[in-house]
Each structure stands twice: as C-alpha cells, then as structure tokens.
Amino acid sequence: MPDSQYRRRELTYKIVLTAILFALAIVLSMVENMITPAQLFAGVKLGLSNIVTMYCLFFMGVKPTAAIVMLKAFFTLLTRGLIASMLALTGGVSSVLIMVLLLWLGRGKISYLIISVAGAVAHNTGQLLLASWLTKSAYTLYYFPILLLSGVGAGVVTGITLRAVMPAIKRVSEYRPK
Amino acid sequence: MSGNSKDVLAPPRYFKKSDIIIILLIISAAIGFLLWQRAMPPAATATISIDSAVKRTIDLSTAKDEIFKIDGYDNITFEIKNGAIRILESDCHDRICIRAGFISKKGQSAVCLPNRVVVELSGEGDVDVVVS
Numbered sequence: 001m002p003d004s005q006y007r008r009r010e011l012t013y014k015i016v017l018t019a020i021l022f023a024l025a026i027v028l029s030m031v032e033n034m035i036t037p038a039q040l041f042a043g044v045k046l047g048l049s050n051i052v053t054m055y056c057l058f059f060m061g062v063k064p065t066a067a068i069v070m071l072k073a074f075f076t077l078l079t080r081g082l083i084a085s086m087l088a089l090t091g092g093v094s095s096v097l098i099m100v101l102l103l104w105l106g107r108g109k110i111s112y113l114i115i116s117v118a119g120a121v122a123h124n125t126g127q128l129l130l131a132s133w134l135t136k137s138a139y140t141l142y143y144f145p146i147l148l149l150s151g152v153g154a155g156v157v158t159g160i161t162l163r164a165v166m167p168a169i170k171r172v173s174e175y176r177p178k
Numbered sequence: 179m180s181g182n183s184k185d186v187l188a189p190p191r192y193f194k195k196s197d198i199i200i201i202l203l204i205i206s207a208a209i210g211f212l213l214w215q216r217a218m219p220p221a222a223t224a225t226i227s228i229d230s231a232v233k234r235t236i237d238l239s240t241a242k243d244e245i246f247k248i249d250g251y252d253n254i255t256f257e258i259k260n261g262a263i264r265i266l267e268s269d270c271h272d273r274i275c276i277r278a279g280f281i282s283k284k285g286q287s288a289v290c291l292p293n294r295v296v297v298e299l300s301g302e303g304d305v306d307v308v309v310s
Contacts, residue, residue: 083292113197117204131291136230139287139298145211152204 018064021056022071025049029072044150047120050095051158054116055169057099065096083134087127094126095119112163117155124151221284221299224263226256229294238263238282238299254295263297265290 028048036045049072057065069092077085099119102110124147132140224236226248233248238261245257245266255267262282265275268290275290281299288297 081292111194111197113193114200117201121204131289134291135227135289135294135296137227137287137289137296137298139285139300140289140296142215142285142287145208145215148204148208148211152201152208156201 014060014064017060018056018067021052021064022068025052025068025072026075028052044146045154047123047154047158048161050116050119050123050154051162051165053092053096054099054112054119054158054162055166057096057103058112059169062096062100069093069096086134087130090130091123091127095123098122113156113159116159116162117152120155120158121148121151124148215283215285218283218285220261220282221286223300224258225296225298225300227296227298228254236263251293251295254290254293256297263299264288265295265297268293268295 026049028051032046032048053065053068056068069089072092073085073089076088096119099115099122102115102118106115125144128141128143128147132138220238222237222239224238224241225232226234226236228248228251233251236258238258241258241261243257243259245255247255253267253269254265257264257266259280262280264278264280265288268275270290270292272292275288275295278288281288281297284299286299289295
C-alpha cells in the first residue's frame with residue numbers, strides 16, 4: 001500500500017479510538033455520578049474517567065489525551081454550565097501536565113500508580129487554585145489536606161483499576177489496520 | 179508490542195514498595211496539615227463576601243444567635259450559633275456549602291462556588307492573608 005494511504009488509515013484509526021475513549025470517559029463519569037449518593041466535600045470524587053485519560057496518555061501520547069481533556073471540558077460546558085466546565089478544564093489540564101512531566105522526567109521508572117496518584121492530586125489542586133482565584137479568597141486553600149487525601153485515594157483506585165484492565169486493553173488495541 | 183501471550187495474561191503486580199512509601203508520606207503530610215488546622219485558635223471575625231465584594235463582617239465572639247440573609251441575595255441564608263457560622267440554605271445544585279456545616283476556627287471557610295459566596299474566618303492580627 002502506498003505510504004500516504006497507510007498513514008491515512010493509521011490516522012483514522014487514531015481518531016476513531018480517541019472518539020471511543022472520549023465516549024467511554026463520559027460514560028464513566030455519568031456512572032460515577034450515579035453511584036455516588038451525594039458529594040461529601042467539594043471536589044472529592046472517584047475520578048473514574050481519569051482511567052481513560054491515563055490510558056490515553058500512556059499508550060497514545062499527549063495529543064489524543066489533550067483532545068479528550070478539551071472535549072470533556074466542552075461537554076461539561078454544555079451540560080453543567082460555565083463554572084463546572086472551568087473546573088473540569090483546570091483539573092484536566094493540571095492533571096495531564098503533571099503526568100506528562102512525571103513520565104518525561106521519570107523515563108519509565110516511575111510506577112503507574114504514583115503517576116495516577118500525582119494526576120489525581122494535581123487535578124484536585126488545580127481545581128482548588130481555581131476556586132481560590134474565583135472567590136478571591138486565600139482561605140479556600142485550607143481545603144488542601146482533604147484534597148490531598150482524596151487525591152491519594154482516588155489515584156490509588158483508578159491506578160489499580162487501570163492496571164487490572166491493561167492486559168485486556170493491550171490485546172484489543174494491538175489490532176492494526178492492514 | 180506483541181510479546182508472548184503468557185506475559186500479557188499474567189496477573190499484574192499492583193504495588194511496589196516505593197509506591198507504598200510515597201503514598202504513606204503523602205498521607206502523613208495531609209494528616210499533619212489537618213492537625214495543624216485543628217490546632218488553630220477559634221476565630222474572631224467572620225467575613226461574608228459575595229461576588230468578591232465584602233458584604234458583612236461579623237464579630238463571632240460577641241454575635242448573638244441569628245439566622246439572616248444578605249440584602250439583595252435572597253437565595254442564601256446564614257446562621258450564627260454559639261460563635262460559629264454556617265450556610266443554612268442555598269439554591270445551588272451541589273449543596274456542598276451547606277454540608278460543610280458550622281465553621282468556627284481561624285482559617286476555615288464555607289464557600290458556595292456557583293453563587294460566589296465566601297464566608298471566611300480570621301483571627302486577630304491576621305496580616306499575612308491579603309488577596310487582591
């Protein structure tokens with residue numbers, strides 16, 4: 001097959017996979033909202049959709065991951081309004097930024113679990129900083145330890161889940177268009 | 179990336195020793211923060227701001243128990259009781275501000291983000307926090 005055709009097929013594959021992952025992320029966050037009765041504290045959540053973000057980052061690179069983050073924020077804008085979408089954007093960008101940093105600096109030696117925890121903590125911290133800026137109040141930052149703890153918890157849970165699911169996903173994603 | 183199928187199906191190893199250490203460190207740091215916050219003296223002044231504009235300042239040490247709203251903002255109700263303050267009612271979707279309950283220590287705050295309502299507690303001689 002001529003080179004350009006091969007490249008086009010590969011690109012289509014990537015686009016479709018990214019779209020599927022995005023849909024999966026949305027479904028995961030909807031499920032998460034359904035099984036969490038009512039929020040305990042501001043910003044304390046399981047972050048199941050981050051499993052998708054992490055998978056995308058680890059196995060597809062930064063660009064599809066950035067696309068998913070933007071799409072999630074836009075979706076939040078359509079469904080829940082401006083402030084929620086700003087929070088989603090800030091959390092997503094902070095999380096991906098830190099994870100990319102860790103991946104790049106650690107050169108494969110930092111375990112996925114720690115990257116997951118760091119991503120979750122960064123997600124919460126970014127949102128906390130945004131909330132603090134929106135309310136022009138430095139006192140909001142007193143929420144930090146609670147967010148640290150919930151970030152560790154969420155990071156561990158999503159990290160373990162990703163680990164458990166990874167062999168299955170690897171088998172599926174090894175398909176390549178001929 | 180198509181290695182032996184035997185490897186792919188092996189149960190993944192979840193925790194490395196360094197992972198556990200790092201996580202314990204983070205948890206200790208968080209608990210440390212919390213203890214430090216709990217050790218704060220009770221606050222003297224509550225400042226209620228809406229849309230980043232200070233609407234009311236209350237001296238908690240002398241305040242009488244009352245339930246009130248701020249002029250022009252009918253959707254938020256506050257309550258003061260025994261020198262502590264809380265958001266009693268709010269029309270926001272999450273109701274996180276209400277679930278936070280009473281606050282009485284310096285540095286604590288109750289925030290209703292969708293309504294841009296902030297209740298912050300400060301003590302005497304609080305100079306280090308000026309956010310403009």
